[in-house]
Structure formats: structure tokens, C-alpha cells
Amino acid sequence: MKQEEISDKGRRDFLKTAAIATVAATACGSLACSCSSKKATVSEKVKLLSPDGEIVEIDSAYLNHQEHMAIISKLEARQGIAGKKFVMVVDLARCKNARKCITACQKWHYRPEETEWLSVKLLKDSEKAAPYWFPKQCFHCDNPPCVKVCPVDATFKRQDGLVLIDNERCIGCKFCMAACPYSTRVFNWNEPEISFDIKDLAYNPETGIPAKVGTVEKCDFCPDRAREGLLPPCVEACPNGVFYFGDENEDTVTNGEETMSFSQLIKDRAAYRYMEELGTKPRVYYLPPKDRQFPVERGYENLDSTIKKRFEDIMEPDIKKS
Amino acid sequence: MELNSYQQKAFEYQRPNIEKFGKRNWFWTIFFLLWVIAGGYALYLQISKGHGVTGMRDNVVWGLFIVNFIFFIGLSYAGAIISGILHLLRVPWGKPIIRLAQMMTIISVVVGPIFILLCVGRFDRLHYLFIHPRIQSPMTWDVMAVVTFFVGAVLFLYMALIKDLAVYRDAKLKVPKWRQKLYTALALGYRGAASQKRHLIISQNLLAIIMIPLSIIVASILSWIFGMTLRPGWHSTIFGPYFVIGALYSGCGVLIVAMWVYRKMYKLENYFTDRHFTYLGYIMLVLAAGYGYFTFSEYFTSWFGSAKWDNELITKLFSPGEYGWWTLFANLAGILIPILIVSIPATRKPNWITGVAFLMIIAMWVKRYLIIVPTLETTLLPMQDTRTEYVKYAATWPEWVLTGAGIASFLLFFTLISKFVTVVPVSGLEEAEPHFAHHSHQHHPHQHAPVKKEEVKPA
Numbered sequence: 001m002k003q004e005e006i007s008d009k010g011r012r013d014f015l016k017t018a019a020i021a022t023v024a025a026t027a028c029g030s031l032a033c034s035c036s037s038k039k040a041t042v043s044e045k046v047k048l049l050s051p052d053g054e055i056v057e058i059d060s061a062y063l064n065h066q067e068h069m070a071i072i073s074k075l076e077a078r079q080g081i082a083g084k085k086f087v088m089v090v091d092l093a094r095c096k097n098a099r100k101c102i103t104a105c106q107k108w109h110y111r112p113e114e115t116e117w118l119s120v121k122l123l124k125d126s127e128k129a130a131p132y133w134f135p136k137q138c139f140h141c142d143n144p145p146c147v148k149v150c151p152v153d154a155t156f157k158r159q160d161g162l163v164l165i166d167n168e169r170c171i172g173c174k175f176c177m178a179a180c181p182y183s184t185r186v187f188n189w190n191e192p193e194i195s196f197d198i199k200d201l202a203y204n205p206e207t208g209i210p211a212k213v214g215t216v217e218k219c220d221f222c223p224d225r226a227r228e229g230l231l232p233p234c235v236e237a238c239p240n241g242v243f244y245f246g247d248e249n250e251d252t253v254t255n256g257e258e259t260m261s262f263s264q265l266i267k268d269r270a271a272y273r274y275m276e277e278l279g280t281k282p283r284v285y286y287l288p289p290k291d292r293q294f295p296v297e298r299g300y301e302n303l304d305s306t307i308k309k310r311f312e313d314i315m316e317p318d319i320k321k322s
Numbered sequence: 323m324e325l326n327s328y329q330q331k332a333f334e335y336q337r338p339n340i341e342k343f344g345k346r347n348w349f350w351t352i353f354f355l356l357w358v359i360a361g362g363y364a365l366y367l368q369i370s371k372g373h374g375v376t377g378m379r380d381n382v383v384w385g386l387f388i389v390n391f392i393f394f395i396g397l398s399y400a401g402a403i404i405s406g407i408l409h410l411l412r413v414p415w416g417k418p419i420i421r422l423a424q425m426m427t428i429i430s431v432v433v434g435p436i437f438i439l440l441c442v443g444r445f446d447r448l449h450y451l452f453i454h455p456r457i458q459s460p461m462t463w464d465v466m467a468v469v470t471f472f473v474g475a476v477l478f479l480y481m482a483l484i485k486d487l488a489v490y491r492d493a494k495l496k497v498p499k500w501r502q503k504l505y506t507a508l509a510l511g512y513r514g515a516a517s518q519k520r521h522l523i524i525s526q527n528l529l530a531i532i533m534i535p536l537s538i539i540v541a542s543i544l545s546w547i548f549g550m551t552l553r554p555g556w557h558s559t560i561f562g563p564y565f566v567i568g569a570l571y572s573g574c575g576v577l578i579v580a581m582w583v584y585r586k587m588y589k590l591e592n593y594f595t596d597r598h599f600t601y602l603g604y605i606m607l608v609l610a611a612g613y614g615y616f617t618f619s620e621y622f623t624s625w626f627g628s629a630k631w632d633n634e635l636i637t638k639l640f641s642p643g644e645y646g647w648w649t650l651f652a653n654l655a656g657i658l659i660p661i662l663i664v665s666i667p668a669t670r671k672p673n674w675i676t677g678v679a680f681l682m683i684i685a686m687w688v689k690r691y692l693i694i695v696p697t698l699e700t701t702l703l704p705m706q707d708t709r710t711e712y713v714k715y716a717a718t719w720p721e722w723v724l725t726g727a728g729i730a731s732f733l734l735f736f737t738l739i740s741k742f743v744t745v746v747p748v749s750g751l752e753e754a755e756p757h758f759a760h761h762s763h764q765h766h767p768h769q770h771a772p773v774k775k776e777e778v779k780p781a
Contacts (some may be wrong), residue, residue, distance in 0.1 A: 151461035172443020190374035214443030
């Protein structure tokens, strides 16, 4: 009982600081952005709202651009970015399981190594078919089975197509995890280790950090980066340009190197959505692994032994055969 | 409250049961309490350390807890349907066991929901279910259904208790003051006046009429938590009725076992007669056949159609290396053996029927496990995970201890309630044996049952 009281008090204190941090963050965030464009005028003074509600004047040289700073309210995070319709195209012909996307994603979202928001599967559609690497993030379905079953509106569909989770609303019933046919969602089974530099950040569904015990999380297509005109880390990190990210309304997708017409790309390369038959209407399109750039073994040979083990069942017989 | 001589005899016979709390009662109460305390410790661990102390992981997100939830809450629905039907049809032989069914309803609707709460990662946010409800979620339907059902069940039991409470009040029982006061307060001044009688029977009839369909609705909603997802083995149109009949069936088994235990404990052979076991045995047989039929259609259609994931699941369920032996046990002990034992006249005896009912209860619990866990282990995309606990579910000790605590609290409630009210309702015994047939009409001048007379055909 006592323990509970203490932890409850701790939580209240935390919420208080979080609330203050949000106010400060909103103020700083916009100022920080406006300052960064005028880097030359170093000695310029700017006015800021302190956590105590006072207006202080400081030198803009001391202002830093802070990553993961939520610059929008939680309500805005539920509505989405107006006019956008995010979409992703994954070119299976280019993937060789370099796993750079995974590391980049884990790093950006401060995920521990074993919980992957983005995973690369090795699929083999039928006995005689050739295996291929299959990067899989959240499909941000237009008919999302996970959103349908959430009893408290903790996971929601936004107007820009994204399916996000509010981990301050989530009660941790895991119904969404049972309902997601693609096993995309992960759960914080234990108290997550929060890295020092993000522990005081105000939570926002768009940034998804810091994580909370007993709540569900998943790939979010990094809308906080999209707001700043940046690509998700997985797209940027891929050495082979597997991921194309973009906006269906603009009909444009890019992998950082090349920018294409979305409709043309999916038409030319006969794109498909994974398990279309489930009626979930994913927002991720796959380009079939035709004319592959790498033999499939290239993504297997040099893997860590623990990760290698994941694909043994499919790869070992395949290697033996050839 | 006036009692006729038969009722008076029944009351005097049971009087010591509610007046005295014997050594054996203390022993069991303490034994069950110890389990509950152990469960409390496991719960403390789960809350303080997170759900990581359970065997549940990202693929198998629900485990023993939801199995227990389905099991207990099913008993509750069964109790409501059985007591509702016994009440409405004025089944004369049903009078002595109606309270047992209602006790089962109340106790399991208290114990059951605790287990669904154990599946929830954030206890501190439970009230969000009420302040941020989202109506299209089957979980929200279930919350509404269980709460409604709970209220209905409490009222139904209470209405049925009022006459007896008046008897206890007037009997000057040798019990502590607070209990006498409680009886007096709860009896609501019932004196058996004509208008009181009429109001009571109308309320009871209405509640029975509400509770029967309500039980069917809530059992179906429970099944839809699974049926509405796109998972193999769950996404099935028969899941609603399948759960309804499964609940009724296991509830019938628990009723038989409870009857046997109380009969032994309180020497109630005159009230829980051999005929009760035979009749409930017949009901069990019919339900077993029904449940077997559903199970067969479920497995047969998935196997014959052999769509990819259905096929994978069926293979898992039937291969000896995986769940094969459990599937065999669930269907032998849960369906075939009960049918056999009740069918053969030589084994259609209280002890046999109770034994087989007990076995069937366990088998039905296993069956629920087989509905939940193998499906969650059958993901549509290959797991390709090397962490064994993520691939295959294995319940951990806190889960088992909490399960034990659930069973213990279930039995504890049964012990305590039987010390507060008589297990056999005394005021309802008017039409009881030995000559019930022509009495049933005469004693109900204000019969409001909507059922037709010709339907009143006990076995």
C-alpha cells in the first residue's frame, strides 16, 4: 500500500514536470526553429517562457535544436498532418537484409536491441518458390483491425493515413496485438530502460518516446520527422534504397536518392499489398523481387549467430540444395 | 414468515449449518485464504515488476488469465440460464438446486472478471474503460455486458433470497447480533402478504426473462473478443453459440459437483436426491452432444477446407508432438466419456456422474486453453524469433498461483455463503417431492410465467 502511494506521488510529480516541460518545449521548439535559420547573428537575444511562467531573455547562441521535441499538441497528434496521405513502397528486389534500417530505427526510437518495430523476415511463399527478404514495418492499414478493437481510443487512425498509439491512454489490454494479423505491435512487458537524454521529454504520440511499461507500441512512420521534411531513419539508412516513402496526394515517393511518381512506380513494377485478402487495406506496397540485385544468401552468410538462427529453417535446406 | 411443516422440517434440518462454523469450515476457510494471500503476492509482483513475470509475450499476448476468465464467467452465464429456466418453467425438482445455480452465478461473476483485469497492463488506467469508451470495440461491449449481467445476477439472487431471509429473521437464529440485523435489513420487511408475494414473483419472473437472453448475449460477446479478429481458429461464425453451449456445459458440471459436495458436507440426501444427479446428468449428456457437435463442425470444416493457416492450426492441435494429447484429452474426457457414463444405466449413479462431471470440468478448462494459446502461437507471418518464450507460451508460477487463488476464492465464497444462507432454499420447497406433479399448479395462483403449460416436462 505504502509503496503504491509513493509511486503514485512519483507519478504525479513526473506528470507535473512533464506538463512544465511541454510548455517549455512548445515555446522553445518554435523559437529554436526560427533561430536556426539565422545562425549568423550570434548575439541576438530571444525571449523565452521559463518553467515558472516568467519571460526570460537569453542569447540565441545557447539555443539548441532538440530532436524528438514534440512541437504539436496531443490533439494535433491525433488529427495528423493536413493534406498528407503517407505511403511507403518497399522494393523487395533490392533488399539483402543489411539490417541497417533496423539499427537506425532502434536508435532513433531508443528501442532496446531485441524489440524491433521494423523487422526483416525471410519469406518463402511455397515449397518450390525462392526465398526472399521481406522488410516489414507497420502497414498503417486503411481498415486497421487494431484500431477497431481498441476499447479506449488509445490507438487511432489519422487523416494523413497513419495509425498511431497514445501510450498515455493505452491500458495495455493487448487486444490490438491479438487483432493485428501482421504481428506488428510490441508490448513493454517490463519497465523499459529510458536513456538519460530523453527521460524528461514530454511524451507525444508522434514521437513515441519515452516508452512506458504495460503499454503497446509500434512503428509510427516517424511523423515528427515528416513534419520537418525528413525521411524516416529506415529509409535514410538503407544502403540499397529499398524503401520509398512519400505522399499519395502528391503522388510522389522517394528513397532519398531517387524520387518517383508513386502511381507510376506501383504500376510499372506490379506492386502488391501484403495479404490483400484480409481486407485491411495496407498503406505499404511491395514491389515483387524480380531481377534481384543480390542473391538471397548475401543477407544470411554474415549475420550474427543469434539472428542467423531465425532464418535457419528456410535457408539451410535451400543452401544445401544449391 | 409462515412455513408449512415440510418447509419447517427442511429449515430445522439445515439450521445448524448456518448457525455453526465448525472446525472443518475453519480449516478450509484458512486453506483457501492462504491461497488467496499467495495470489496477492503474485499480483504484487506482476504489478510492481510488469507483465514480464508472466509467460505472456508479444505473440501469445494472453494466457492462463484469459482462459480462467472464459472458464469462470462461463459458469456464471450457465448458472443464470439454468436457474432462470428452472424458475420460469416451475420445474418442481429444480426447487432445491435453484439456489446452488444462483450462487454459482454470483460467485463466478465476481471471480471471473478479476482474471480479465489481470491481462491489463496498466491497472492505474482501468477507469479509462469508462471515461474513454470506444463503442466499436468488442472489449467495450464486454465491459458493458458483464456490468449489466452482474447487476442482473445480484438482483436475481437477491429476489430469490428474500423469502428465506425473512425466515432466518423470524427464526431467532443463534448467530451474532450483526447477522440478525443483516437478515432483518435484507428481508426488506417481507411478511408473506399477498401483495408482497405478487410483487416478488413478478420481479423474479421479469428478472428470469431478462437474465436468460442476457446470458446468451454476454457469452456471445465474450466469444466475439476472439471471433472478431482475423486469427485462425477464432474468426469463426459459430463462436457465439459455441461459447454459449460451452459455458452451459461446464456450468452444468460444476453444479453437479457442488451438489455432491454439499450433499456430503451437510447430509442433504433428502433434498439433493439421486434423481437430481440423474436429471442433471441427462442435461449434461445433451449439452455434451451439442458441444461435441460444435467442436466437430469447427475442426472438420477447417481441416477439410485446409486453408493455409487453418491447416497449420489444425496440424498443431492434432499432432502428438504439440497439442495432440491435450486435444485428445479435452475431447475424450470433455465429450465422449460423459456421454458414455450417463448413457449406461449401471453408471448413471451420483458418484459416477459427479466423477465424470469433475473430469469434464478439467477437460473444458483445457479446451479453453486449446482455443486461446495455439491460435496465438499461429501467427500469419512467420515469427522468426529466437527467443523461445516469445515463440511458445509457457505459464509461469505467478500465473499458476493466481489461477490457484482464483479457484480458492471461488471455493471460499461457496463455503462462506453456505454459512450465511441455507444451501437448499426452504421457503421454495412447497412443491418439492414426493408428489410434485399435481401441486405445481395449485400453489401458483399468480403464475406469470410466459411459458406454456405443456412445456413443463421435467425430463
